[in-house]
Amino acid sequence: MTAIKGAGHVWLDGKQVTNLAEHAAFKGTFQTIQELLARIDDEPVGYKDAKLGKYVHQAFSIPTTKEQLLEKRAAFEAWSIQSFGMMSRLSDYAYALITGYYIDREQFAQYDATFPRKIERYYEQLKSERRLLTTAIADPQIDRSKPLTERPEHALLHVVEETTDGIYVSGAKMIATGAPYVDDILVNTPYSKAEEQEKFANFFIVSTQSPGLEIICRKSHAAQDLALYPLASQFDEMDAVVVFNRVFIPNDRIFIRGNAEGVVKAHRHQQLNELAHYQTVIRLLTKLKFVAGVTTAVAESIRVTEFLNVQQKVGELYMQVDTIEALLHTSETNGFVQENGVFTPSAVQLQVARNLGTSYYSRAISILKEIGAGGFTQLPSTLIERFEDEALQKQLETYYVGAASSAKQKTALFRIGWELVGSELGSRHDLYERFYTGDPFRIQSLFFENYDKLPLDDYLDTFLTKIQQREELLL
Numbered sequence: 110m111t112a113i114k115g116a117g118h119v120w121l122d123g124k125q126v127t128n129l130a131e132h133a134a135f136k137g138t139f140q141t142i143q144e145l146l147a148r149i150d151d152e153p154v155g156y157k158d159a160k161l162g163k164y165v166h167q168a169f170s171i172p173t174t175k176e177q178l179l180e181k182r183a184a185f186e187a188w189s190i191q192s193f194g195m196m197s198r199l200s201d202y203a204y205a206l207i208t209g210y211y212i213d214r215e216q217f218a219q220y221d222a223t224f225p226r227k228i229e230r231y232y233e234q235l236k237s238e239r240r241l242l243t244t245a246i247a248d249p250q251i252d253r254s255k256p257l258t259e260r261p262e263h264a265l266l267h268v269v270e271e272t273t274d275g276i277y278v279s280g281a282k283m284i285a286t287g288a289p290y291v292d293d294i295l296v297n298t299p300y301s302k303a304e305e306q307e308k309f310a311n312f313f314i315v316s317t318q319s320p321g322l323e324i325i326c327r328k329s330h331a332a333q334d335l336a337l338y339p340l341a342s343q344f345d346e347m348d349a350v351v352v353f354n355r356v357f358i359p360n361d362r363i364f365i366r367g368n369a370e371g372v373v374k375a376h377r378h379q380q381l382n383e384l385a386h387y388q389t390v391i392r393l394l395t396k397l398k399f400v401a402g403v404t405t406a407v408a409e410s411i412r413v414t415e416f417l418n419v420q421q422k423v424g425e426l427y428m429q430v431d432t433i434e435a436l437l438h439t440s441e442t443n444g445f446v447q448e449n450g451v452f453t454p455s456a457v458q459l460q461v462a463r464n465l466g467t468s469y470y471s472r473a474i475s476i477l478k479e480i481g482a483g484g485f486t487q488l489p490s491t492l493i494e495r496f497e498d499e500a501l502q503k504q505l506e507t508y509y510v511g512a513a514s515s516a517k518q519k520t521a522l523f524r525i526g527w528e529l530v531g532s533e534l535g536s537r538h539d540l541y542e543r544f545y546t547g548d549p550f551r552i553q554s555l556f557f558e559n560y561d562k563l564p565l566d567d568y569l570d571t572f573l574t575k576i577q578q579r580e581e582l583l584l
């Protein structure tokens with residue numbers, strides 16, 4: 110079994126956590142990741158790599174046909190179903206990202222001649238060692254109104270010393286989801302800074318064991334009791350700020366060094382990487398199905414399914430699921446073999462799905478809240494069977510019973526609902542789905558920028574020509 114090492118310097122509640130596997134805030138998720146990793150040894154999550162002679166994650170496969178792409182889908186689905194879509198930054202996303210860079214490696218040689226060789230080596234290492242990887246792109250929120258050139262040096266991650274073996278960097282990055290659990294973090298910057306750009310324009314991968322690298326965790330949303338907190342006890346993937354105090358990055362992990370255009374290109378590549386987005390959309394779909402399933406069960410448990418307004422709301426959740434499913438399906442059907450021989454899902458539908466996801470999830474949670482209503486706060490603070498008074502237990506069973514389910518079944522269901530709509534973990538997921546893919550406002554403008562507008566122009570021309578022809582006829 111692959112052992113998770115976790116990061117070196119992890120800070121929670123002002124204290125350094127030395128043993129993640131045993132710490133209450135990390136234990137459950139640690140176990141979950143361990144179980145997911147074990148599945149790489151089998152299909153559909155893993156495939157046998159011919160060169161290595163062992164199973165590696167499907168995220169690393171390079172599809173040349175639609176069938177091979179669908180094998181990837183099965184792997185992404187298997188991991189996300191096991192975690193109900195609640196673990197968003199499992200390394201399959203980052204694996205797909207690196208696979209995308211690996212496929213297009215020659216494109217980046219113009220920004221750094223060493224890129225192809227280094228990414229090739231890292232891709233092989235990641236695949237073979239089953240290293241865990243996450244990403245950290247955004248700089249800390251200090252004063253977003255200031256143009257980059259006016260931001261203080263500490264606000265942007267920068268090089269403080271260069272040696273023949275690598276660079277020392279200082280500064281911070283927000284946010285790296287899953288940082289305490291991973292071996293490496295991919296660090297880039299989404300823009301170019303005109304002045305002294307070499308200092309700021311670096312794309313590298315840092316080991317979480319690096320001296321000077323501090324992982325500053327947000328408050329833990331994890332819980333211990335599986336029966337009371339089925340989600341928080343297994344799936345708090347944690348988010349963290351990463352502080353760099355003169356962290357050494359060796360040359361072989363610096364993919365683009367001091368090239369402003371190159372780092373922006375690499376960031377755009379992340380924003381447009383179909384294989385990585387394929388994973389995110391599959392994960393989103395799983396999560397929306399989960400919420401739709403919980404909402405249906407909640408509605409049925411109190412039999413409000415008879416009311417039209419409830420039917421309409423739950424129906425909206427099914428439409429969300431079917432819309433994302435249809436987009437995913439179309440991206441596969443419209444997929445094509447690129448010049449480099451790689452079968453790629455069509456990008457537009459994946460981007461639409463990602464963008465819809467930023468508002469769909471909060472809408473789904475809002476619907477679940479409206480349907481479960483007061484039922485989510487009527488839950489006793491512990492399980493009915495844990496009450497010390499047996500007579501009261503019996504009595505509560507009659508009050509908490511559902512229309513067609515026992516009190517035990519119904520309260521267990523509402524506990525999941527509460528975790529989604531009312532817990533800290535639930536709020537974090539709402540925030541995550543709005544922002545994980547970047548600022549939705551700016552991502553949508555990127556969509557505008559990249560959209561093929563020509564067919565729309567052609568349509569308009571057709572209409573205008575028709576009007577003109579009619580006008581001429583009427584003359």
Ligand SMILES: Cc1cc2nc3c(=O)[nH]c(=O)nc-3n(C[C@H](O)[C@H](O)[C@H](O)COP(=O)(O)OP(=O)(O)OC[C@H]3O[C@@H](n4cnc5c(N)ncnc54)[C@H](O)[C@@H]3O)c2cc1C
Pocket residue numbers: 198243244245246247250253283284285286287348537540541544545546547548550551
């Ligand atoms: C739970 C969670 C987990 C995350 N995990 C990761 C991760 O693992 N890896 C990673 O790289 N990132 C991660 N992110 C970060 C994510 O990429 C950013 O949140 C996202 O890019 C938005 O940036 P920001 O949070 O700095 O918001 P800001 O950029 O500060 O935006 C705040 C508000 O101001 C507006 N605004 C700011 N600047 C402009 C501008 N120039 N023009 C117009 N409007 C503007 C925005 O529209 C927004 O409404 C995560 C975020 C969350 C919430």
